[in-house]
Amino acid sequence: MALKKKPVTGMKDILPKEMEIRNYVMNMIRETYGKFGFTAIETPCVEHIENLSSKQGGENEKLIFKILKRGEKLKLDTAECEADLVDSGLRYDLTVPLSRYYSNNASQLPAPFKALQMGNVWRADRPQRGRFRQFMQCDIDILGESTYLAEIELVMATTTLLGKLDFHNFTIRINDRKILKAMAQYSGFPEESFDTVFIILDKMDKIGLEGVAEELEKEGFSKESIDTYLGMFKEITSDIEGVRYCKEKLRDVLDPKVAEDLETIITAVDSVKNADFKISFDPTLVRGMSYYTGPIFEIAMDEFGGSVGGGGRYDEMIGKFTGQNTSACGFSIGFERIVMLLLERGYEIPTSAAKKAYLIEKNMPADKLLPILKQAEEERKNGVQVNISIMKKNKKFQKEQMTAEGYTEFVEFFNK
Amino acid sequence: MALKKKPVTGMKDILPKEMEIRNYVMNMIRETYGKFGFTAIETPCVEHIENLSSKQGGENEKLIFKILKRGEKLKLDTAECEADLVDSGLRYDLTVPLSRYYSNNASQLPAPFKALQMGNVWRADRPQRGRFRQFMQCDIDILGESTYLAEIELVMATTTLLGKLDFHNFTIRINDRKILKAMAQYSGFPEESFDTVFIILDKMDKIGLEGVAEELEKEGFSKESIDTYLGMFKEITSDIEGVRYCKEKLRDVLDPKVAEDLETIITAVDSVKNADFKISFDPTLVRGMSYYTGPIFEIAMDEFGGSVGGGGRYDEMIGKFTGQNTSACGFSIGFERIVMLLLERGYEIPTSAAKKAYLIEKNMPADKLLPILKQAEEERKNGVQVNISIMKKNKKFQKEQMTAEGYTEFVEFFNK
Incomplete structure (x- = not known):
């Protein structure tokens, strides 16, 4: 079959x-x-x-x-x-x-x-x-870690990794679900509509501020709420000043500790970081899953044109x-x-390991094969990668193929 | 839920x-x-x-x-x-x-x-x-490798690995499906019964030569076939002399190249090996799967009392x-x-990497946290594993737990 x-x-x-x-x-x-x-x-x-x-x-x-x-x-x-x-x-x-x-x-x-x-x-x-x-x-x-130490360590570990993999110029976008909610509450959206509002807000980078305004209107939200809401997004900067603005503006609906913690996370990551990226406050960051309760974050990479990771x-x-x-x-x-x-x-x-190919003439007698195998063992013990093959009729093609695989040195063994 | x-x-x-x-x-x-x-x-x-x-x-x-x-x-x-x-x-x-x-x-x-x-x-x-x-x-x-070079390399790679993992005194049992068949044929078992014979032979290490004889009798095979068959197992030694015995004895039913190749594999592995094991010819080795066509092998380890790998x-x-x-x-x-x-x-x-635990007093203010995080980054860059935690009330238990995880050094940071 x-x-x-x-x-x-x-x-x-x-x-x-x-x-x-x-x-x-x-x-x-x-x-x-x-x-x-x-x-x-x-x-x-x-x-x-x-x-x-x-x-x-x-x-x-x-x-x-x-x-x-x-x-x-x-x-x-x-x-x-x-x-x-x-x-x-x-x-x-x-x-x-x-x-x-x-x-x-x-x-x-x-x-x-x-x-x-x-x-x-x-x-x-x-x-x-x-x-x-x-x-x-x-x-x-x-x-089991309730403080922002968790967020800082997660972001530090992830950005260190990306740096080691030779990624540069990426951005960690960060927000807090509590700020997201406080902004909606402050603007007067009804609480049962928050999810609808956030789904629309999430499209900001695709449809822009006007697009978001239009869609919110279509959903029938009051003009006043929409104006207040979008007005804030125009004011908020993507640095810790933006976080401070939220803390001040939303003081009646947001525990100041939320903004303070977010500021600490941003400051800490910014001053300890050892890779080439920036961390920016982004009040439009939503993250789809409803189970998030606090800080949320995402990696934006121009090269990719989208998110290459996230969490919260x-x-x-x-x-x-x-x-x-x-x-x-x-x-x-x-x-x-x-x-x-x-x-x-x-x-x-x-890679540091040398890659050698041994090519052995066909039908090599057993007694002549032994010293070749021993030589290979010796080299492997010393860290060399040794690939032993039987020599083919079309040796040129065989070598080309092995060169493409990264073998840089060829040793040929003949029966004579 | x-x-x-x-x-x-x-x-x-x-x-x-x-x-x-x-x-x-x-x-x-x-x-x-x-x-x-x-x-x-x-x-x-x-x-x-x-x-x-x-x-x-x-x-x-x-x-x-x-x-x-x-x-x-x-x-x-x-x-x-x-x-x-x-x-x-x-x-x-x-x-x-x-x-x-x-x-x-x-x-x-x-x-x-x-x-x-x-x-x-x-x-x-x-x-x-x-x-x-x-x-x-x-x-x-x-x-795509038809010669015994494949078998030698597979056995060499596997035994080198086991040696590096600190296994000693194991045995590579090796046989050839063609020898297995030739022995059954030489003894006069009908070809359609070979699989039945092999299933019984496979129990040799559990039920011994007498047990195998009994079960073969129960299946109704002729006394002559059984005697010839088991007589050979008594004669065959587990070294290359055993392989040579088969080559000679089975010359009418076995291509001599099969035995010669098996001898080469055993000799090559034995003289090139760089781990502490022996390779032995085992004519009772069957290997269940019917798709095998040539040499078959298995790793026996006393420590485990059974096979820890095999192939063919x-x-x-x-x-x-x-x-x-x-x-x-x-x-x-x-x-x-x-x-x-x-x-x-x-x-x-x-492992060569040092494992350090940083314990930070609870509610450490942000400005005092920064130099600690920087210090951790510096150490990690130098290859040290650094685990940062908030100090618990029961610090003694916390340290015990981390010691069990392999942390050997504790650095404590207080807010004063």
């Missing part, structure tokens, strides 16, 4: 060249985040269907790859709906499994717990260029699951986008 | 301590196999159900986690059997996906192609201690799938067993 040669729809085979970049980035992630005290953990790729359908996943819950029950548990003849057929699914993110992991293992984990997760997630999204149905996510989370504080999520409140803050980098950018750039991985 | 806290049946959360060992082993694998010229590749975890059910997977095909069709393709009301409901499944090994990968991408791959795969596979096995339904496999394969030549498998014959030989190490052995042994990962 012939195999289906292509991967399943929306997923991809990873060729050696890309794999080399992926492994390099993964090593850099482990090394860099490790220096900040994050420890790697792993959860199964398969998760209880109940946990995946717990409403924490938003739109992603519609994209689950569901797994059929097995053996006697599968009762096809009496099954009435999909839910009767499945008991689990592939995880669509690493946050829901992290919550489960933490509630299952907290007694064996340090407090605060600084977790690093790198793993595949699956979403049955419509296939499109550059987006795949299996992709790697890379999250760091600090659980979600102090109420784990408690909802476990019954015990646990402050939590996380930062997820867009691993696939970073790999894509490095590939497009033709990024050369810094 | 409360989460289900435990992982799904048969799968596990990986705690930091184990994860550290896993990452260490994975790095060692990439580094060691890399020196032999193996390049990492990856295939999707999800595979076409047709490919998974192609009869190459033997018993594993009964253990597939199957994935439900999605959207309009799922027609629950007209579905009559399981096959109508699913279009894909989780891979149960890395060999079937490798065959698909090779047939899909051969034009972009070097020849011969030396592939390294590390990835999870899933089998809905009955859960039991130490065996999980999601586990990591780690395979190296050489595609399977020259006909890829051709069956792709229509184009491609010689192939692979070696799979038991990643999970190796990790388990290292954990049980209390293996300490060699």
